[in-house]
Amino acid sequence: MKYGRLILEKKEYVYLKRIxxxxxxxxxxxxxxxxxxxxxxxxxxxxxxxxxxPSDVIRFNSNATVAFESGVEKKIQIVIPMDKDFKNNKISILTPLGSALFGYSKGDTVLWDFPSGKQNIKIIEVEQEATLKDIDMAI
Structure with a gap:
């Protein structure tokens, strides 16, 4: 893990704890x-x-390119639950994949226990869009 532990922005941390x-x-x-x-x-x-x-940490509305053990690469966006849209690769924080990646950074490999079993996911790229401060934080 690049930074030694998860890194979260204060307001996003509070919001995540609430949801x-x-x-x-x-x-x-x-x-x-x-x-x-x-x-x-x-x-x-x-x-x-x-x-x-840090700009390379996955947070709300981050676009992340991840590589699975199978070799498949996928670009996803981690979003608040009400913005999820699987067809457009917008993954809710309340899904196994969203919860696995949140707070990790570019270059990290995350070992997570998914419903289908343990898997390593490599974070290839992280790009930031609007942060939580830019969106409505109402639940």
């Missing part, structure tokens, strides 16, 4: 397990102000 608390972690047991792991990782995350946030 994890009210989501009940999800109905699906496997997704629930992934979100509980994210919640545990948040306990040791490095929380920073917007100005200190």
């Amino acid at each position: 994890l608390n009210i989501s009940g972690y999800a109905e699906d047991h496997e997704t629930q397990r992934c979100l509980m792991k994210l919640s545990e990782e948040l306990q040791t995350a490095h929380i920073v102000d917007e100005e200190e946030m």
Whole structure:
């Protein structure tokens, strides 16, 4: 891990904690397990102000190119739950893939326990779009 632990911007951290608390972690047991792991990782995350946030860390609305163990590369965007759109590769933070990547940076390889089993995902590229401060944070 490039920075040693997850890095989250302060407002995004607060927002994420709120949606994890009210989501009940999800109905699906496997997704629930992934979100509980994210919640545990948040306990040791490095929380920073917007100005200190590295540009290569996956956060809300980041576009990330990831490579799976199978060799498949995919470009996705991690979004708040209400903005999810699977057809346009907009993945909710409340999905196993969204929760696996959030707070990691370009160059990191994430080992995550997905419903289909453990998988390594390599983060190839991270590009930033609008941050949470630029969007409505209402749940």
